[in-house]
Amino acid sequence: MAMQMSYKVPDDKLDRIGEMLKYTDNKSTQELLENAMTLIEWAVDQVKAGREVVAINGNSGQYITLKLPLLKKAS
Numbered sequence: 001m002a003m004q005m006s007y008k009v010p011d012d013k014l015d016r017i018g019e020m021l022k023y024t025d026n027k028s029t030q031e032l033l034e035n036a037m038t039l040i041e042w043a044v045d046q047v048k049a050g051r052e053v054v055a056i057n058g059n060s061g062q063y064i065t066l067k068l069p070l071l072k073k074a075s
Contacts, residue, residue, distance in 0.1 A: 044074040 009017070017029060026032040042064065043053045053066040 040070065043068070043071055047071045047074045 054063040056063040
């Protein structure tokens with residue numbers, strides 16, 4: 001079952017959504033949201049399993065941990 005939702009989005013966020021649509025070649029905000037949900041679900045699963053979500057620099061091996069309030073609540 002599908003549910004239609006509507007949100008008020010500030011202009012600066014709309015600009016960022018537009019940038020992400022272009023950068024990722026998504027065709028719609030729905031497609032972008034579906035991809036974002038997949039990423040969030042995966043990240044929550046990792047945190048629940050006791051792991052950290054990080055980005056690793058392939059050249060130096062240095063990494064930065066994703067700091068997202070949503071993930072703190074999931075741990």
